[in-house]
Every structure is written in C-alpha cells, then in structure tokens.
Amino acid sequence: MLPDTKPCPRRERSVSDAGAVLDDLVGESAELDLLVAELGRDEWAVATPAPRWTVAHQIAHLAWTDRAAHLAVTAPDSFGAEVEKALAAPATFVDEGAEEGAALDPAVLLARWRDGRERLQEALRAAPSGARFPWYGPPMSTASMATGRLMETWAHGQDVADALGVRRRPTARLRHVARIGVRARDFAFGARGLDVPGEEFRVELTAPGGELWEYGPADAVQRVTGPALDFCLLVTQRAHRDDLALCATGADADRWVGIAQAFAGPPGAGRPAKGSA
Template sequence: MQLDEVLADLWAESAELDLLVGGLAADGWATPTPAEGWTVAHQIAHLVWTDEAAHLAATDPDEFTATLKQAMESPTSYVDEGATEIATLPPAELLIHWRQTRVELADALKAVPAGEKLLWFGPPMSPTSMATARLMETWAHGQDVADALGITRQPSSRLRHVAHLAVRTRNFAYLLNDRTPPSAEFSVELQGPDGQQWSWGPEDADQRVTGSALDFCLLATQRRHRDDLDVRAVGAEAEEWLGIIQAFAGPPGKGRQPGQFA
C-alpha cells in the first residue's frame, strides 16, 4: 500500500478518536482507562509524544539517535514519563497539540526520500510502515478511550493495517520475549468487518491462525485477553505466537485480564 493511502486512513482513524475526546468536559479527560494509571489525557498524550518522536526520526536522525540513547537508560519508563508530562497540559491545549503534531508528522513522512528508512525504538521502518504503526497505536489508544467512556466502536476496514503490522512484527515479538522466531511462515486468515477474507502467508502452512480480524487486532495490541476472543491457532508454534503477540514497539506488555470487559 502507498504512503498516501495509509496516511489517509491514519487521518480517518485520528478523526474518529478526535470525535470521542473533542466534546469531553475538562473532568472527562481525567477518566481512568483500562491501562493502569492512565487517564484519557494520558492516552492522547502518548499519541502526541510518539508523533513527536516519529517526526524527529523523520527530520533529524542524529537528534533521534540521542533520544534512543536516553530511552535505553530507562527502557520500561522512558515513553510513559514523557507522556505523563504532556498529560499535565490543560485538556483544550492538549487536544490542539495533538491535532498539530499529527499534521506535522504526516508532512514529515511525505518528505522522506524514497527508499530511506527511519530509526525507531524497534527495527528501522519505511515512512509507510511508520504511518501504519501510528495508525495501529491510534486505534489501540482509541480502544482504551472508548472502553473508558463506555462506547462501543464500529470496526472498519482500517483494521487491515493493524492486522498487517501484527503479522509483519511476528519475529520481533519473539525477540522481545527472548525466544527464537520460527523459520517458517505462518498462515493467517481473518474475517474482516464487512465479511472480507484477509490472508497472509502460504495457504498450505502447517502453522495457522484464524478468526475475527477485530479480535486478532485486539489481541495483537493487548487490549483484550485471548480467552475472550475469537482467535484460533493450529500448531504449537502458532499457539506460542498468540501468547506473546505484540504489534507495538517497547518491552512486552501486560495485556488485559480474562473477562475484564464482559
């Protein structure tokens, strides 16, 4: 998929989340979300912080390298500390800040020379992959906000980006958990929101993952526990992957508890 297409879907995903938070009263931004210790303000602040970091990676690689060194000194808390600081902004100011940073990031990604990859906290990424990662995080944090506000979102075809990223980062999830990635590709077959069939990998693979695209994305972003989802594995390696799957960079997450959203 081309960068412009992914950026258009990222814009739509951001706009949907903007609608959820844009009309909140100031005290609504203090609503706790399923992420321990995080309010709605923290969720948006995290997006701001990461958009700014991605913008830096796209525009000033040397400065971003310095950021990476700082992050390595406190890998489990560096990003959260930055987001927590941004979350102290007044809600109206935080919302404007987020709107500005996502526009600036889109412009910066478009300006990256063809074939160039961006440094990141995980493996280097192309501008298109970076935009996909930003869409994934926007969707995931949007899920936390929706859960906090008691809102059920309608899934869209934009979930394909999230699922694609989860499949592409399979080996990264293994490495994060100090495990050796399998040598063979898996087959992943998912049912999209409108009945589409989305698939990755060889059809005749021994290791297979099937189920709902929405549920697969909720699992890959660790927004639901696997016991509560329609995602199935065939094969021991596929089973292992679903236990450690992680579409986002950073240390392994804690995920959610079974039945937390029943």
Template sequence: MSDASAVTVAVLDDLRQESEELDLLVAGADAARWAGPTPAEGWTVAHQIAHLHWTDRVALIAVTEPDAFAAEVEKALAHPGTFVDEAAGELVALLPPGELLTRWREGRDRLRAALGAAPPGVKFPWYGPPMSVASMATARLMETWAHGQDVADALGVTRTPTARLRHVARIGVRARGYAYLVRGMQAPEEEFRVELDTPDGGTVAFGPEDAPQRVTGPLLDFCLLVTQRAHRDDLAVRAVGPDADRWLDIAQAFAGPAGPGRAPKRGAAGRGDAE
C-alpha cells in the same frame, strides 16, 4: 504514481481518518472525562492523548532529524519500562486538555506532512527495526487505533470496525519475529497462515496458503490481541499448531519492551485453543 507511492498515500489518508475519529471522541469530552481512568492501569484519557502526541513528536524527529533521534533512544535505554509512562505523565501535568488536544492535532499534521514529503525508499530509525514511510505511517495508525480503543472503552463508546483494521493486522503479523526477540526467544523459521474474517464478510489473509500452522478468527479480535487490548481468552482467535499457539500468547504489534497485556474478563473456556 508508482505502486509504492500509491500505498503510502492510502496509508497516510487512513492515518488521518483514524486520528480524526479519535479526535471526535475526545473533543466533546469535559474535564472530568479527560481525567477519567482507561483500561490501561494508571492512565487517564488525557494520558492516552498525551502518549499519541509524544510519539508523533519523536516520530517527527526520526523522520526529519534521524541523527538527533539517537538521543531519544538513549533516554529510553536510561529508563527501560518507564520512559513511556513518564513522558505521558509529564505532558498531562503540564498541559490542560484543550492545549493537549491542540498540540496533538498540530503534531500529527506535521508528522503526516513530513512522511508524505519523504523520498521513496528511505528508512527511519525507531525503537525497533528501522521503518519505511509506509511502515511508520502504519505504526502510527496502529497506535492511534489501539489507544483510541482505550479511550472508547473509558467513555463507554462502541466503535464500528473499519477497513483500516487491515493495517493493524498487517503490522501485527510482520512484528511476529520482534515479539520473540524482545522476550529473548527464537522465532520459528516457518511462516504461519493468518486468515481473518472482516466485518463485511470478506477475508484478510497473510502468509502461504499451504502453511501447516495457522491462525484464524475475526479481524477485530486479532487486532485487539496484537495490540494487547484484550486477553486471548476473551477473543475468538484460534491457532492450529504449537508454534502458532505460542505466538498468540506473546504477540505484539508495537515496538518496545514486551507489554503486560490485559487480564482476562472470563475464564479459560473462552480460549480458542490450538488444534
């Protein structure tokens, strides 16, 4: 097995584990909890699972019928800023929780199988830049973790951070240029150094060691930031340099329009200001 194939297998296995962890949270929830609000305005727990199911479904189209995926892009362009909410809302209105859960399970299994069977080096179309097998799997893991965080918050569950967060951080770093692009801004040419402390006492790092502009902090906090699940002022993420500081205000790990983010829970004194 090549190094690239080994990476793909590892990411797909991590995606499976991330999905199963979220599955355990919602499988035992009653109808009232499925209908309960999450931190995403207007979205219930059911909306979160519906969104994951819908995204898995369109990702499967991108993987197995790339030409047909163009129609999905046209739908998004026809309803910019609302197509994601509309898709989730339609599924919630159509399917009771049990059926929605079953379809999410079946859909994510089909997508994972299709990604595992894809030929090496292939690129799939997406709402942002085209994606490789590993990138698509990482993006699905990132979204599963992020929406799983909303579900966990809604259910009052504190999740234990896992090593799978390194995938979320990696896609957050790699999406730096995209975060500028969707805001009509020019991304800085120089790379930043990103050093993140893992829960087990280790470090996950990206970018050149001698980069003058840097981002540091806990791995979990950085992942919450780039998935816009928490406001920067509530996180222990610090920036050194004006460009790195600006990036932390706009960072997003997901494709599509710039997200609105979350309101701060405490004052600006909690911010890791740039040095």
C-alpha cells in the same frame, strides 16, 4: 520497526503505498478526535484499562510519539539524543512523556495532539521516495512509520473508547494493524527468549466488510483464523485471548496467540480475561 515475513498472495489491499497509509492514518486520528473533542475536564481524567493512565495520558502519549516521529523525519541527526534518553530510562521514559502531557489543560493537550499529528503527516508526505528514518530500533520507511502511528492511534483509541463506554465500529483500516501483527510474529517469540518457529504460519482473518485477509502459505500446518477485529485486539494486547473468537491450530500457533504483540519493546503484560480475579 518489526521484522518482515516473506511476501505472500493475499486478498487484502496493498499497504505499500505510503500515501494510502497516510490517508488511513488521518482517518483513524479523526475518529479518535471525535471521541475526545467535546469531553469535559472530569472525563479527561477518567481511568482507562491501561494501569495509571487516564484518557489524558492516552492522548498525551500519542502527541508525544508524534513529536518524536516528526523529529526523526525532519531532523534525523538530532533524533539520536532521543534514543539516548530512552536507553537511559527504558522503564520510565514512555510514562514520563505521558505524565507531562496529561498535566496540561485539556484544551492545550488537544491542540498539541492535533498540531503534532498534522505536522507529522505533512512531513511524511513530503519525504523523498525510498527515505528511511531513525527510530527506537531499526530505521523506518515512510510507509512503516505511518503504519506504526496508525496502529498506535487505533490501540490507544481503543483504550479511550473502553474508558468512555463507547463501542467503535471496525473499519478496513484494521488491515494495517493486522499486517503488523502478522509480520511481528518472530519478534514476539524473540522478545520472550523463545525459539522462533522455522515454518510459516497461515493467518486467515475475516475483515469488517466480510472479505478474507490471507497471510502465509495456504497449506501451512500452523494456522490462526477468526475476525480481523479480534486479531487486532490480540496483537495490540487490548483483550485477552479467552475473550476473542480466534482459533489456533498447531502448538506453535497456539503459543503465538498467547504472546502476540504488534508493538516493539519488551513483552507487554496484556489484559486479564473478563471475569478473572
């Protein structure tokens, strides 16, 4: 779970309703499913922009994480063992889960992913109001768990789309990814051992539908503006800042654009700029 920023007025739809987030998670998963459902065996083995990960690795990672989340929701006392595994091999446990799933027959892997994500969203819908679940960090609320799964589904789906040469149409579901990216500002600085800026930033993003998503004080000196899609590609580290139409005003905002990440864990390497050696 990523750190909160102070609430502020904005024109984006509220994401506090867990049911609405889960509906969007189902939609995001279905869109990715359409990309991979009819792939041949050779296409499952196509390399994606993530080093050493094929299309199969991307789907296997989502299936693995969905199973972990389901365990956290339905058997929280047992989830501690999963955390111990992660702590014992922090540099490899994610890749090991992806490798195991990628070795499966594609039809088996696809069925596993579909079953796991369905079981997870059903468990989250059945969770009592105010429930919090253990995770690989601070406990997660139902809405936070669903939002995190949507962010990962979109980001890994982008890797799959890039590998297959498919250009996806951005949707309003990006508001969840953008919100995590904004809220994770302090985490991005802290993960790199940098001082967290003491002032709030202003973030203004043009949504796929043309409306404005606003975060932070309107009079903030430090500002980031641009398309919501580009901001989401930035904070999930699916594109280099030089390839995105984002504008940063202020030294701290410019520094943030260079290190932003919406995911927990150690700093990611990011993607090289297009045309770089």
